[in-house]
């Protein structure tokens with residue numbers, strides 16, 4: 175892609191406390207094609223970030239999924255940004271990544287960011303939901319379980335940012351296939367085994383699963 | 390039953406707490422707006438070297454103690470962009486410390502589980518909340534109970550709810 179056609183003044187905001195995590199990896203990937211400043215929410219003052227948001231034409235927020243939405247620290251920033259509304263129609267894109275390999279479990283994050291956008295006077299340009307992002311642990315997207323579909327979808331998303339175009343939800347919705355029945359059980363067993371083994375290393379032994387109470 | 394309430398701009402948490410107490414249910418009210426609770430730092434200590442314990446030394450330590458002894462949590466906070474307020478959200482993410490680190494399968498999907506929790510309720514407070522914002526809030530809560538593998542319902546109420554809605558919600562909380 176020709177960098178000179180790219181938008182100027184792009185702010186790439188990481189909403190993860192992990193400086194080398196998956197959220198940042200995705201922003202670095204964007205930065206290869208779109209010139210922009212990468213800013214870490216957890217390392218900067220709120221006022222500084224708000225000023226950078228004011229000065230930007232395009233803002234891309236990338237953060238982890240913490241219990242089905244962006245972290246509270248981002249919510250705190252959005253509330254502070256709301257105090258300064260109305261904004262000047264800055265373009266806003268949102269990426270959320272989480273461990274679970276499903277879209278529905280993470281999408282409240284981007285749905286909420288979209289509401290924020292319309293309530294504050296930004297221009298919502300679209301989101302990208304990435305399940306199965308924890309396994310990458312900041313490593314390349316090519317290692318994703320659905321890399322074959324996820325990589326081109328994400329490239330398409332980056333192209334939308336570069337061209338200042340809206341990105342449709344179908345892009346990420348169609349990029350991820352949830353694991354089938356057998357694989358789901360295999361994953362549950364494997365991940366639980368890995369957790370138990372790790373805790374054993376620290377001399378913790380997990381108690382039995384609590385008696386099932388869900389109706 | 391524990392009420393986690395961000396009560397800076399709403400009184401609904403207090404009203405609900407008083408209502409369930411009036412009905413003879415034991416409950417604790419935690420005023421999140423009077424606590425110093427920072428965001429989760431994703432350090433992984435609570436699922437590793439200090440399993441089940443958060444290493445951040447702030448007011449969440451005492452809140453975690455209270456929460457771990459309770460089987461029903463009720464979050465009451467203003468709705469912000471279809472989400473919990475940041476104060477409520479930061480407290481919620483810090484409760485991950487009390488989660489079972491293993492993975493389970495529920496309705497064909499991978500889920501997590503809270504150690505000793507039966508139900509998680511959410512009461513979002515906002516005047517003239519539009520339908521689409523309400524939907525985002527309700528589906529966020531639906532995803533919360535699915536991933537935590539617990540029961541629970543969510544409600545959206547105005548800052549001055551009528552007494553019938555308070556008593557209706559209290560009724561639902563008690564019968565859980």
Ligand SMILES: Cc1cc2nc3c(=O)[nH]c(=O)nc-3n(C[C@H](O)[C@H](O)[C@H](O)COP(=O)(O)O)c2cc1C
Pocket residue numbers: 190191192194195196197198237238239240241242243271272273274275279307308309311312429431482483485536
């Ligand atoms: C407090 C906390 C809550 C989390 N909640 C979820 C969750 O609800 N669903 C999920 O799939 N992953 C959840 N995760 C896992 C992260 O979303 C996942 O590890 C992600 O890849 C981290 O991104 P990062 O490397 O950019 O920080 C949670 C992690 C933490 C620390």
